[in-house]
Amino acid sequence: MAKERAKTSKAPRITKDRRQEILAAAAQVITDRGLAETRIQDIAEACGVSTGLILYYFESKDRLLVEALTYANDQFYLRLSRELRKNPSAREQLDRLIELSVPGLLPEFSFLDEWALWVEIWVRALRDPEMAKEHEVLNRRWRRSIADIVRHGRETGEFPQGRDADDLGIQIGAVIDGLAIQVLMDHGDVSPEDMLRVSREVSSTLIGFSLEPASA
């Protein structure tokens, strides 16, 4: 009721929220060009609007960039949550989380590289307090996703009791982060399949369950 959509069928580019459209475009441009090479004009072109409009919706380029990075990460998190909710088994949830984390494994998700944006977030968070604050939230959410799966698996009896679940979140998260970087950089030493296999191995070792032998 807030806005009728009846007439907007004729106005193709005015969606409900122009802001969001800009954020999505910005995320895409950052992914393509890199944060440092991203100009306001690039984002404007990706939206099909003028440069002036970008700064009509965002008070400065810097703020827009920070918002775009967190926006993209939110999108990833939403996809992840949706996927996890589909699956009651903790082991399959863990598997799904790992699959979604491997750069370039599932073409339908995560354009090319969710991770390229993570690296940009890291760099920026090192100096920009604004971004550091955001990073803290995103980072905790990411590790908590893992820890929650561990806790859930222990409730269902799929996983044994063992180290602190939050610690496991940190450790498994670290392995995934580190491997993702290797895959991203892609010198052929670590393929997506390698990452998938190693992540499963290491996390099963750390959590303390055994992978079924049928991994061929």
Added chain:
Amino acid sequence: MAKERAKTSKAPRITKDRRQEILAAAAQVITDRGLAETRIQDIAEACGVSTGLILYYFESKDRLLVEALTYANDQFYLRLSRELRKNPSAREQLDRLIELSVPGLLPEFSFLDEWALWVEIWVRALRDPEMAKEHEVLNRRWRRSIADIVRHGRETGEFPQGRDADDLGIQIGAVIDGLAIQVLMDHGDVSPEDMLRVSREVSSTLIGFSLEPASA
């Protein structure tokens, strides 16, 4: 014989290699300000020279930055090699490598953050083929350091046979990378001591030896 040093005692700031001086200064500035915020003038000031001189020794800012990043990493690698050579025991070598990798653990080494430069390298390597090439070298060298320790430990009988040593280099390297990022970002969730402990635990688990209980 290429250059006499007899008279240079009176020329205080003309060391043997001005180029190297600039590289060191550049690395420091990048560490402080971040790659994106580093201006040629910052580097010149850090050296106490004019901006013109910087481009007298380096054909462009971009090339200088790439060289500075690899230079800094070389310095780290040299320190690491020196430390490892001191110690014949593979377990102690591994321990030392981990210690040197923890951001902020050993004040005497690695200014504040060797790792801040790594993150900059990653970002740049994602787009700049020049940097990607360099990164490949640095990255392989880093993982090989770990794999070599594993191999050495197996020769001396300290470590059991097990997974491929190069794979372990990748896996342990990934854990260290991932944890280092967490420590770097520093939200208090992962302290340097945490990283130290976890790195030891995980690598002993992966390699397959047991840490002595005296870890208090």
Added chain:
DNA sequence: CCCGAACCTGAACGGCGAGTCAAACGCGGC
């Protein structure tokens, strides 16, 4: 003592890109 080469300076140039602004647009209400 002079010359040339290497080293160094800092002012000047030029382009680029963030942010501004006055004007236009279009749409819903009166």
Added chain:
DNA sequence: GCCGCGTTTGACTCGCCGTTCAGGTTCGGG
């Protein structure tokens, strides 16, 4: 039909910074 407001435009400003350059300094060798 007209008004007014939210939206959009694109030309303009302005400061910044990489790079160039003409000249200065130092130093060693002849």
